[in-house]
Amino acid sequence: MPSSTVPAPARTRPPLERDRDCVVAGVSAGLARHLGARLWTVRALFIALALCGGAGVLLYAWCWLFTPWADGESPPTRRMPVAWMLVVAAAVGALAVLTWGLSGYVASSPTAAVVVGATSALAAGAGLWAALIDRTDTARGPRHSMIVLVLAALLLAGVFGLLLVMRPGAAPALVLLPLAGLLAVLSSTFVHRWRELAGERVRRIREEQRSEMAAHLHDSVLQTLALIQNRAGASSEAARLARAQERELRAWLYDGDAPADGDLPTDLRDYAGALELDFPVRIDVVSAGMSAERASGGLAAAAREAMLNAARHAGGEISVYIEGSAAGVDVFIRDRGRGFTLDEVPSDRLGVRESIVGRMRRSGGSGSVRSDENGTEVHLHLPAGGETRV
Secondary structure (H helix, E strand, O other), rough: OOOOOOOOOOOOOOOOOOOOOEOOHHHHHHHHHHEEEEOOHHHHHHHHHHOOHHHHHHHHHHHHHOOOOOOOOOOOOOOOOOHHHHHHHHHHHHHHHHHHHOOOOOOHHHHHHHHHHHHHHHHHHHHHHHHHHHHHHHOHHHHHHHHHHHHHHHHHHHHHHHHHHOOOHHHHHHHHHHHHHHHHHHHHHHHHHHHHHHHHHHHHHHHHHHHHHHHHHHHHHHHHHHHHHHOOOOOHHHHHHHHHHHHHHHHEEEEEEOOOOOOOHHHHHHHHHHHHHHHHHHEEEEEEEEEEEEOOOOOOOHHHHHHHHHHOOEEEEEEEEEEEEOEEEEEEEEEOOOOOOHHHHHEEEEEEHHHHHHHHHHHEEEEEEEEEOOOOEEEEEEEEEOOOOO
16 A cells, blocks of 8 residues: 655745844845745845846835834844945045036036936935934934934035036036935934924823823722722722722823833832732832832832731731932831730741841841831831942
């Protein structure tokens, strides 16, 4: 019996996309990877088609326009300094125009007219490339873009001035070429402003929509969650879940699109939300003043330990107050438990002595515990300039 043959699985082609780290536009590399061809073959094909009436240029531009970038968060960057290459070529052309102008050659030579047109196109292309592409390039940026724009504008203005001086023998269309390039370069500077205005308009619209949604949810969902907490009590499972949902909803509504910063108030609020899911507590975190204390410091670690102790041993309602000033940062953690005497805590229990008071001492600050039958208060202080190692 003939042996049965198993068909080979079809090879899946990589998606057609451009690399964010590319030479010029990433078209050839993306197309070669998609087709499974060699990179130099694709580039040679584009060059050969460019010699056939410019078909390669049009095909490259079409692929550039419709091929998306590969997934990623960083802006694209290009290894080839395209704008500087165009500026150098335009400078050579401007030097040729100056030389021919001094010899009286520009006004009557068709070759010189071609050089003037090429020089104007190269200088205008350098300015447009710098304004529209290099400005957002991570390897270059706005400063590089401005330098190229100024150089391109100076070259175009210089060629235009030379042609004006030689105006009696120069064709009118020849004089208009560098002027049109200069206007294009100057107008490109408004593109960035227009993008900023459009982005600001979109942000304003989104903020207005978020405000309307926040007002609606505050009048309905948030009030319902608050009512559940008040009716169920702080120690009930329903109140804990309602408190967690209220915290997440408020963070989504009022924090906007800004990423959560790793500062002390943000870290303690997140930690309070996690404790409310694990213990029958309600923790309110309030921050006042300005504080640059980070979440990775010893103060944050000691505050988290104090919050955990309060949630584990006291329960109920816990308040955390953070106050930042020029003198330093103070954190107060208060609960309404039965209280305890620090001297009566067994020596093998190192939570308060080492994880809170000792950690603050090692971090360059201080920690104190005051407790009675009405509750416990932990006061943590870190002076300005104090070390924040754990």
